[in-house]
Amino acid sequence: MLNQDIRTFTLPQISTHPVLRGELVILTVSEFFRKAAEGSHYKNKFYTVLMFSKGEGSLQVDHQLFEIRPNSFFFINYHQAYSFTGIEACEGHVILFTKSFYNYVYTGNRIIKSDTALADLSPCITGLASEKRKDLWQSFEALKKEYSSQNSLFKEIACLQLKVMMLKYIRNTRPVHPVQEAPDRKKELADRFSALANLHFRELKCTSEYAEKLNITPNYLNAVIRERLDMTAGQIIKNRVILEAERLLLHTTLSIAEIAYDLGFSDRSHFGKYFKAEKKYSPNEYRKKESRPVDNP
Structure with missing residues (x-):
């Protein structure tokens, strides 16, 4: 494993x-x-x-x-x-x-x-x-x-x-906003997409692949996710991949190549470019920044 x-x-x-x-x-x-x-x-x-x-x-x-x-x-x-x-x-x-x-x-x-x-x-x-x-x-x-x-x-x-x-x-952490009691199909769709992204982010990284699973068009999926979450479906997928990459970089001693393989990338170079485009640091550079000041909410 x-x-x-x-x-x-x-x-x-x-x-x-x-x-x-x-x-x-x-x-x-x-x-x-x-x-x-x-x-x-x-x-x-x-x-x-x-x-x-x-x-x-x-x-x-x-x-x-x-x-x-x-x-x-x-x-x-x-x-x-x-x-x-x-x-x-x-x-x-x-x-x-x-x-x-x-x-x-x-x-x-x-x-x-x-x-x-x-x-x-x-x-x-x-x-x-x-x-x-x-x-x-x-x-x-x-x-x-x-x-x-x-x-x-x-x-x-x-x-x-x-x-x-x-x-x-x-x-004690955030205000609770009023919740609509009527069924909200768009919210249900956004929730289903988020759940799928959490399950399949390693093998599926394209919006169209999730849209196919949800039996809708990629354009409609993007429109719903933008409306509900204020970002594209592609960004949600990327955020989940990057989050797992951060976990593996900070909490394991796996090599960059092993992490790339675990996250479904064809090679270390592809993973490095993907990660740096989002975090502005290469995976190795990010791992070296492991020591951080304490976050006080």
Whole structure:
């Protein structure tokens, strides 16, 4: 496997819950760090929320480096590459959950019912006012209590408690805009395209190939993506390729040729030109810039 330096976790590897194995896991930070060793690189096949009450260190998520502070909160999406360094005296909790568990309880509100609300969530919250920190921690404690209870309907209530907590996370990172309740075919099409690009970016790099899968014309696909996302379909595809390239350059020791092969390029030279056109640096130059200042949201 080319991604030899990145370990991929699945929830069954981590889970200790007798009922929610493979769906929802709550661990202490210490328990999590016994599985995710400092200095190693990981990807998860689930969502991860880290809540630090104490401690310090750094967390790198893809190409962003964040400082761990007391009362800092982090969100790691599916397949994001991450690693920890300089960890000292950390305390807190980690919540691991799947898309299927988040969507377990249906509601009529689009933000609440669907995990799409988590698609572009900020990876970090720091500097919250005391009242807002307390509110987030209280939501977590309610979730943890239900997770541990196994009373009647505990799974449904745990799902709803998780939704409440994630909505509060969202509220503390960006404003929630009104959502149209009527069906929106263009939004559904944009979502389907984004999902396809995430699955097939290695082998399919042309807008026309995605348009064919969606049974529409390339021109119509571009028009919809421009309207919904303010960029072309081709740029969405390229962004996904570049994101994976950054992950491999920063989180593995693979050679440039191996990375080019993994990303579906015919040779190293083609990949180098593709990457430099977007990032203004060659892959080697970009890798040498690995050490970055901490990003403070």
